[in-house]
Amino acid sequence: MKHIKRFAFAILVILSVSCSSDDDSSSSQNENNITVGASVYEMKTAMVEPSIGNKIYLNITNKKEDEITAAINGTTLNNVDMFSARINALDLTPNITYNLSEISSLEFVVDGEFIGADFENGLSQFYLGDGTSDLRVVDGSITVLDYAMETISLSFSFTRADGEEITGIYKGAYLYQTSNDE
Structure with missing residues (x-):
C-alpha cells in the first residue's frame, strides 16, 4: 500500500x-504591447475618458491599474510609457476603424513621469502633427474590436514619416475616467 x-x-x-x-x-x-520597429513595449492598463465636444480620450500605459490610479491622485510615478489618442467621436464603437482624419491627437512617449497628476518628460516615439520630423505619423488607424462595460479590445497600425512601422494591441479591462470638463 x-x-x-x-x-x-x-x-x-x-x-x-x-x-x-x-x-x-x-x-x-503578454499580447498587450506596442511595437515601434524592433522595440516592443508591454502595456498593462487602458483608460477611456469621454469629453465635451464629441471627443474621447484613449490612453494605454505600461503601469498597473492601481499605480495609474495613485498617479492620477498625485503620487509620483516614474518610467511610464504612455500611448495617447484623442478620437473625434461621442464614444468608442465596436467593429469600427478610426482613420487619421478621425484622430485629432496621437502620441506615444516612453520613460515619462507622472508628477502631481500630470504626465511629463519622456521620449517621443511617434506623434500626429505638423512639421518635418521623422517621428510624425503619416498613415494608419485604430480599430476597436470590442468595447463593453468591463473590457476593451483594440488594435492599431501606423507608419511614421521615416517609414518605421508601428503596431499595437490591447485586450483587457480598462479604467473609465469621467472628464473634469463635464
Whole structure:
C-alpha cells in the first residue's frame, strides 16, 4: 500500500510540474504591447475618458491599474510609457476603424513621469502633427474590436514619416475616467 501511495504521489507531482510549465509559458507571453520597429513595449492598463465636444480620450500605459490610479491622485510615478489618442467621436464603437482624419491627437512617449497628476518628460516615439520630423505619423488607424462595460479590445497600425512601422494591441479591462470638463 505504501508503494501505491508513493507511486500515486510521484505521478501527481509529475503531472503538476508538466501542467505548471505549460501555464507559465502561455501567461508570460503578454499580447498587450506596442511595437515601434524592433522595440516592443508591454502595456498593462487602458483608460477611456469621454469629453465635451464629441471627443474621447484613449490612453494605454505600461503601469498597473492601481499605480495609474495613485498617479492620477498625485503620487509620483516614474518610467511610464504612455500611448495617447484623442478620437473625434461621442464614444468608442465596436467593429469600427478610426482613420487619421478621425484622430485629432496621437502620441506615444516612453520613460515619462507622472508628477502631481500630470504626465511629463519622456521620449517621443511617434506623434500626429505638423512639421518635418521623422517621428510624425503619416498613415494608419485604430480599430476597436470590442468595447463593453468591463473590457476593451483594440488594435492599431501606423507608419511614421521615416517609414518605421508601428503596431499595437490591447485586450483587457480598462479604467473609465469621467472628464473634469463635464
